[in-house]
Amino acid sequence: MISSTATVPAPEALPKVKTDLLPLLLLPAIALAALPLTGSFSTWVTLTFAGLAMGMIIFIIASGLTLVFGLMDVLNFGHGLFITLGAYIATSVIGRMSGYVESPSLVRNLMAVVPAMLIAMLVVGAVGFVFERVIIRPVYGQPLKQIMITMGGMIVGVELIKVIWGAQSIPLPLPAAISGSLLFGDAAVEKYRIIATVVGLLVFAVMLWVLSRTKVGLLIRAGVQDREMVESLGYRIGLLFFGVFIAGAALAGLGGVMWGMYQQTITPEMGGAINVLLFIVIIIGGLGSVGGCFIGALLVGLVANYTGFLAPKVALFSNILLMVLVLLWRPQGLYPVVKR
Amino acid sequence: MSEPLLNLKGVHTRIGAYHILHGVDLQVAKGEMTVLLGRNGAGKTTTLRTIMGLWPTAEGGISFQGESIASRPTPEVSRRGIAYVPENMGIFSDLTVCENMLLAATGAKRAEDLDAARLEWIFGLFPALRKFWQYPAGLLSGGQKQMLAVARAIVEPRKLLLVDEPSKGLAPAIIQNMITAFRELKQTETTILLVEQNFNFARQLGDQVAVMDGGRVVHAGSMAALAEDDALQQHLLGLSLASHQ
Amino acid sequence: MILRRLFSGDLPRSRVLTAVLVATFFGLLLTPFLFPGAKATNVAAKICIFIVLVASFDLVLGYTGIFSFAHTMFFGIGAYGVAIALSTLGPTWKALAIGTGAALVVALALSLLIGLFSLRVKAMFFAMITLAVASAFQTLASQLSAFTGGDDGLNFKVPDVLTSNVSFSEHTIRGVALDGKLLCFYLVFAAAVLLFLIMLRIVNSPFGRVLQAIRENEFRAEAIGYRTVVYRTCSSVLSALFATLAGVLLAVWLRYNGPETSLSFEIMINLLLMVVIGGMGTMYGSVVGATLFIVAENYLQDLMKLASNGLSSVSFLRDLFHPDRWLLWLGILFIVGVYRFPAGIVGKLRMKRPAKV
Numbered sequence: 001m002i003s004s005t006a007t008v009p010a011p012e013a014l015p016k017v018k019t020d021l022l023p024l025l026l027l028p029a030i031a032l033a034a035l036p037l038t039g040s041f042s043t044w045v046t047l048t049f050a051g052l053a054m055g056m057i058i059f060i061i062a063s064g065l066t067l068v069f070g071l072m073d074v075l076n077f078g079h080g081l082f083i084t085l086g087a088y089i090a091t092s093v094i095g096r097m098s099g100y101v102e103s104p105s106l107v108r109n110l111m112a113v114v115p116a117m118l119i120a121m122l123v124v125g126a127v128g129f130v131f132e133r134v135i136i137r138p139v140y141g142q143p144l145k146q147i148m149i150t151m152g153g154m155i156v157g158v159e160l161i162k163v164i165w166g167a168q169s170i171p172l173p174l175p176a177a178i179s180g181s182l183l184f185g186d187a188a189v190e191k192y193r194i195i196a197t198v199v200g201l202l203v204f205a206v207m208l209w210v211l212s213r214t215k216v217g218l219l220i221r222a223g224v225q226d227r228e229m230v231e232s233l234g235y236r237i238g239l240l241f242f243g244v245f246i247a248g249a250a251l252a253g254l255g256g257v258m259w260g261m262y263q264q265t266i267t268p269e270m271g272g273a274i275n276v277l278l279f280i281v282i283i284i285g286g287l288g289s290v291g292g293c294f295i296g297a298l299l300v301g302l303v304a305n306y307t308g309f310l311a312p313k314v315a316l317f318s319n320i321l322l323m324v325l326v327l328l329w330r331p332q333g334l335y336p337v338v339k340r
Numbered sequence: 341m342s343e344p345l346l347n348l349k350g351v352h353t354r355i356g357a358y359h360i361l362h363g364v365d366l367q368v369a370k371g372e373m374t375v376l377l378g379r380n381g382a383g384k385t386t387t388l389r390t391i392m393g394l395w396p397t398a399e400g401g402i403s404f405q406g407e408s409i410a411s412r413p414t415p416e417v418s419r420r421g422i423a424y425v426p427e428n429m430g431i432f433s434d435l436t437v438c439e440n441m442l443l444a445a446t447g448a449k450r451a452e453d454l455d456a457a458r459l460e461w462i463f464g465l466f467p468a469l470r471k472f473w474q475y476p477a478g479l480l481s482g483g484q485k486q487m488l489a490v491a492r493a494i495v496e497p498r499k500l501l502l503v504d505e506p507s508k509g510l511a512p513a514i515i516q517n518m519i520t521a522f523r524e525l526k527q528t529e530t531t532i533l534l535v536e537q538n539f540n541f542a543r544q545l546g547d548q549v550a551v552m553d554g555g556r557v558v559h560a561g562s563m564a565a566l567a568e569d570d571a572l573q574q575h576l577l578g579l580s581l582a583s584h585q
Numbered sequence: 586m587i588l589r590r591l592f593s594g595d596l597p598r599s600r601v602l603t604a605v606l607v608a609t610f611f612g613l614l615l616t617p618f619l620f621p622g623a624k625a626t627n628v629a630a631k632i633c634i635f636i637v638l639v640a641s642f643d644l645v646l647g648y649t650g651i652f653s654f655a656h657t658m659f660f661g662i663g664a665y666g667v668a669i670a671l672s673t674l675g676p677t678w679k680a681l682a683i684g685t686g687a688a689l690v691v692a693l694a695l696s697l698l699i700g701l702f703s704l705r706v707k708a709m710f711f712a713m714i715t716l717a718v719a720s721a722f723q724t725l726a727s728q729l730s731a732f733t734g735g736d737d738g739l740n741f742k743v744p745d746v747l748t749s750n751v752s753f754s755e756h757t758i759r760g761v762a763l764d765g766k767l768l769c770f771y772l773v774f775a776a777a778v779l780l781f782l783i784m785l786r787i788v789n790s791p792f793g794r795v796l797q798a799i800r801e802n803e804f805r806a807e808a809i810g811y812r813t814v815v816y817r818t819c820s821s822v823l824s825a826l827f828a829t830l831a832g833v834l835l836a837v838w839l840r841y842n843g844p845e846t847s848l849s850f851e852i853m854i855n856l857l858l859m860v861v862i863g864g865m866g867t868m869y870g871s872v873v874g875a876t877l878f879i880v881a882e883n884y885l886q887d888l889m890k891l892a893s894n895g896l897s898s899v900s901f902l903r904d905l906f907h908p909d910r911w912l913l914w915l916g917i918l919f920i921v922g923v924y925r926f927p928a929g930i931v932g933k934l935r936m937k938r939p940a941k942v
Contacts, residue, residue, distance in 0.1 A: 017475060017476060017479070069709070073709070075709045075712075075713070077712075135920070138924060139923075139924075143652075143707070143708040143709050143712075144646075144650060144652050144708060145923055145927075146709075147652050147708075147709070147712050148652075148857060148861065148919075148923050149920055149923045149924070151854065151857065152857075152916055152919045152920040152923060153920065155854060155912060155913075155916040155919070156913060156916040156917055156920065159910055159912050159913035159916060160913065162909075162910065163904045163905050163907070163910060163913070164904075167909060215442070215443075215449050215450070218435065218439055218442065218443055219443065221432070221434060221435060222432045222435060222439075222443055225432050225433065225434060225435075226430055226432060228394060228414075228430070229426070229430035229432070230443070231394075231413075231414040231415050231418070232392060232394070232414055232418055232424045232426070232430065233418060233443055233444050233446070233492075234415050234418035234419045234446045235415055235446075236413075236415045237415075272850070275716070276716055276717055276720045279713040279716060279717060280717060283710070283713060283714075287710075313728045314728075316720060316721060316724045317721055317724060317725070320717050320718075320720075320721050323717070337434070338433050338434060338478070356802075357802075357805070
């Protein structure tokens with residue numbers, strides 16, 4: 001292979017860098033498969049946008065979960081708490097700004113919604129700070145205790161939410177300019193769903209930018225692969241993990257606000273109810289992969305909406321079936337992270 | 341003799357129920373290459389990992405530049421100027437060669453911040469790295485990955501390099517390349533602690549040698565002396581250089 | 586001597602614990618007479634059933650170190666087995682036997698599958714998958730309404746001799762009628778005691794000791810020569826079977842079963858709280874945990890109502906102590922328990938002054 005007299009290795013042809021786009025193709029594949037089944041094009045459009053919006057929201061929520069797991073093998077079974085808390089805080093903020101929300105002007109609506117989102121993210125991030133230090137840090141490396149204690153954290157957190165806001169469900173109507181649908185020919189697409197899709201894409205783009213263009217992002221990508229080596233290079237990965245956890249919590253809070261607006265009602269159980277869905281998404285995507293999480297979330301959103309329309313009885317089943325099928329194809333998820 | 345750069349005294353390491361290091365005494369002199377030899381399972385890798393703080397020191401002391409670093413957190417040990425090239429190389433395969441190097445340069449925020457002159461020097465030692473600069477490190481061959489691992493350790497000047505079996509599994513020509521690179525590195529007065537099983541490789545580079553067996557250092561002295569003493573080699577390593585040409 | 590054999594050599598080892606256990610035993614035994622009224626008997630029956638369920642959970646979590654969210658699924662399988670059998674085949678003992686048998690077979694098959702799967706994946710992954718499976722099962726139960734009665738569940742009759750239709754005597758003891766309902770209660774009680782003692786036997790057998798060795802250090806256990814795969818799978822299957830039997834008891838007692846009654850995530854959480862607060866890996870912890878939890882669930886609220894009313898001037902404090910928020914306090918107890926008292930109340934009691942054995 002190599003000439004034995006050379007002091008420099010013989011030049012090798014530059015290998016082709018293969019970008020793995022196959023999983024990405026699953027999305028249009030599923031969408032197109034559903035088209036003939038739904039019968040009418042306009043219904044398909046509505047469902048597809050609903051699925052994309054839901055998928056984007058789930059992505060926003062699950063992205064933090066998958067990175068945290070990839071970095072430190074910590075699975076927060078109480079992630080749902082951040083979702084619920086975000087929704088409730090935003091509801092309180094919006095509740096005090098009813099004038100802005102009811103106004104037909106989009107700008108005034110946004111003046112209520114955007115601060116609500118930001119405040120929700122901030123508060124949930126702070127709760128995440130406390131959660132990581134008090135609940136998670138003491139049980140690093142002990143998976144059983146982690147499962148139990150994060151669940152305990154969620155139980156206590158949800159009960160506290162009930163103490164503060166009451167145990168009944170609270171409506172969260174969409175602001176005036178965002179509610180209602182746009183008509184594309186026959187197809188009605190809810191305005192909110194378009195906005196949610198755009199926000200989701202933005203969040204994804206920002207995440208990709210941070211991961212590929214900043215040193216912190218580099219550290220995260222490296223840490224997911226080989227934690228020990230990152231430490232050996234001189235970085236305090238505990239601190240990095242702390243930051244990622246808080247960011248993940250804040251994102252979950254944002255997702256909670258958006259999820260609450262998607263369903264137009266919030267309950268103390270709303271976070272816990274989608275726990276299963278979150279796990280399905282991160283398993284499908286590959287634990288620790290943001291790209292995989294994105295595709296996984298969109299797949300789950302689309303499948304949930306298509307089957308919700310075509311065969312409502314098997315809706316939850318369909319996502320588990322999807323997970324099983326994906327794992328049969330790629331047992332480590334769509335974009336597995338190569339660990340040392 | 342001047343104060344050794346790195347000084348281990350009576351170091352014991354336990355991992356779970358296993359007692360691996362049984363009182364290691366080791367001195368690494370500044371500006372020289374000390375080679376740590378020994379059979380499989382003698383405790384060489386464990387010694388390096390203990391120095392790095394990846395495993396806690398159960399007993400004994402480790403001092404670096406006169407200050408104790410025993411059981412300090414790994415990032416802190418690294419920041420004192422110690423670079424570690426592990427046995428499995430620790431390459432981040434999803435990251436490009438450039439990104440791997442950037443990570444190792446704790447002072448740099450972006451690729452542009454890397455010391456261009458130093459990079460040129462590294463490319464001179466390992467030309468393949470220049471060629472694969474933008475490629476995911478996972479695509480490199482075994483030998484190239486090893487070069488990257490060493491390059492990472494020297495992308496910024498370090499006071500001490502801990503290198504674990506750099507010649508393992510490499511083709512002879514690549515090994516020769518490695519030897520040349522290490523020779524050049526030694527000329528920069530970098531202190532190196534090298535773990536090796538390949539005595540031939542070690543003999544060409546080492547100034548001092550320490551032989552480990554059963555979790556202890558059983559012999560320490562100059563490499564030249566050991567290289568000339570076939571009987572001692574036979575006794576310590578179960579081989580003699582004469583029969584390994 | 587007899588006592589030792591009865592408890593398989595696993596004595597409480599603490600005076601206080603022994604007292605608690607004895608009190609609980611007699612409390613449950615005599616509930617119909619000591620605490621008259623349907624509610625008390627209901628609570629006592631529920632405690633008996635959950636002691637079995639929690640003990641089976643302790644077997645797989647506390648003794649073997651496997652965390653499976655699918656445990657309530659087996660509870661549901663047992664309950665639905667009986668419910669479906671008695672609904673479709675009529676309230677006969679034969680139907681009961683068929684229902685129980687079918688449930689056990691299904692549980693055996695599923696637990697074998699799940700148990701073998703658990704060994705190929707990491708704990709976190711396994712937990713997530715079992716959560717998904719349990720969810721799917723719950724959905725299945727509420728969707729296949731033709732079969733399972735859907736969300737409304739199934740109401741059915743049990744053999745007559747277990748109902749108040751049959752009376753054994755005209756006399757009453759302390760105002761309590763000696764009828765089939767009472768018999769049913771003692772049947773549940775006796776079954777629970779029996780099942781508990783069997784589980785105690787299992788964890789103190791050589792099999793049980795190997796389980797504990799595996800939990801402590803799987804690597805070492807393998808090195809010594811134990812096929813950990815076999816032991817862990819056996820343990821998963823056994824615990825599932827006992828959970829199924831607990832489900833059978835539940836259905837027989839309630840004469841009703843629905844997705845919320847035996848499959849809900851809430852039950853899973855309750856189980857977790859019970860096993861941790863009581864004490865993981867102790868068996869007796871299930872008795873303490875189940876009793877404490879279910880009594881609290883039903884009676885603590887009254888206590889909290891008092892506290893809440895007393896604090897009615899400070900609305901936040903009042904909400905904090907509102908009887909509906911009893912789960913908050915148990916949750917805090919649970920978190921503290923996981924951190925500092927993994928062996929729960931039983932462990933804490935045993936640490937104090939151990940009784941002369």
